[in-house]
Amino acid sequence: DTGVSQNPRHKITKRGQNVTFRCDPISEHNRLYWYRQTLGQGPEFLTYFQNEAQLEKSRLLSDRFSAERPKGSFSTLEIQRTEQGDSAMYLCASSEREGAMNEQFFGPGTRLTVL
Amino acid sequence: QKEVEQNSGPLSVPEGAIASLNCTYSDRGSQSFFWYRQYSGKSPELIMSIYSNGDKEDGRFTAQLNKASQYVSLLIRDSQPSDSATYLCALKNTGGFKTIFGAGTRLFVKA
Numbered sequence: 001d002t003g004v005s006q007n008p009r010h011k012i013t014k015r016g017q018n019v020t021f022r023c024d025p026i027s028e029h030n031r032l033y034w035y036r037q038t039l040g041q042g043p044e045f046l047t048y049f050q051n052e053a054q055l056e057k058s059r060l061l062s063d064r065f066s067a068e069r070p071k072g073s074f075s076t077l078e079i080q081r082t083e084q085g086d087s088a089m090y091l092c093a094s095s096e097r098e099g100a101m102n103e104q105f106f107g108p109g110t111r112l113t114v115l
Numbered sequence: 116q117k118e119v120e121q122n123s124g125p126l127s128v129p130e131g132a133i134a135s136l137n138c139t140y141s142d143r144g145s146q147s148f149f150w151y152r153q154y155s156g157k158s159p160e161l162i163m164s165i166y167s168n169g170d171k172e173d174g175r176f177t178a179q180l181n182k183a184s185q186y187v188s189l190l191i192r193d194s195q196p197s198d199s200a201t202y203l204c205a206l207k208n209t210g211g212f213k214t215i216f217g218a219g220t221r222l223f224v225k226a
Binding site: 033035040041042043044045048050055056058089091102103104105106107108109 | 119123147149151157158159160161164203205207212213214215216217218219
């Protein structure tokens with residue numbers, strides 16, 4: 001399968017625990033995005049990587065969130081000290097190019113439930 | 116004012132009819148616009164992108180862009196029950212890397 005993959009697909013955790021999600025983009029895509037989506041809302045931008053460089057991070061993202069893309073291939077998103085408000089679908093997308101023609105392709109998402 | 120506004124719906128159309136989905140945006144400098152389809156419990160799927168004023172057609176889908184009015188629309192001809200989904204309007208903002216999504220319009224096509 002040459003699409004964007006994400007793992008795990010579902011994660012249930014207790015409040016206060018740390019969680020880490022992985023995203024593997026389409027192989028020739030060097031641009032990678034993380035989004036969060038809650039019920040009834042569109043995806044909300046979290047952060048953007050071009051190769052291994054994190055070029056933009058949402059101001060809405062608290063310090064509990066961190067993302068890495070160490071070799072410019074897969075990326076991880078970590079949430080420390082999870083809160084119930086972190087419960088959402090976490091989506092990863094990749095793109096081949098920047099600029100106007102920034103067509104992004106999404107992975108299946110990781111659904112996080114914080115109890 | 117939200118950066119991207121869509122009517123949440125649901126928009127209900129009979130099978131075979133034209134479904135018209137609308138979106139307005141506030142950033143006059145936005146250059147590129149996208150329509151994504153999202154089935155319940157699934158991730159968004161890109162169906163159309165448009166960058167220039169006017170119409171762009173792809174099969175049963177037509178995207179329309181009017182930058183002067185800050186308005187984007189998606190027409191779905193010969194609507195099918197399988198088109199029932201949430202349609203997300205998105206745009207690439209100016210001066211940054213992020214894509215901003217509207218909350219989506221739910222479309223229901225009745226057989």
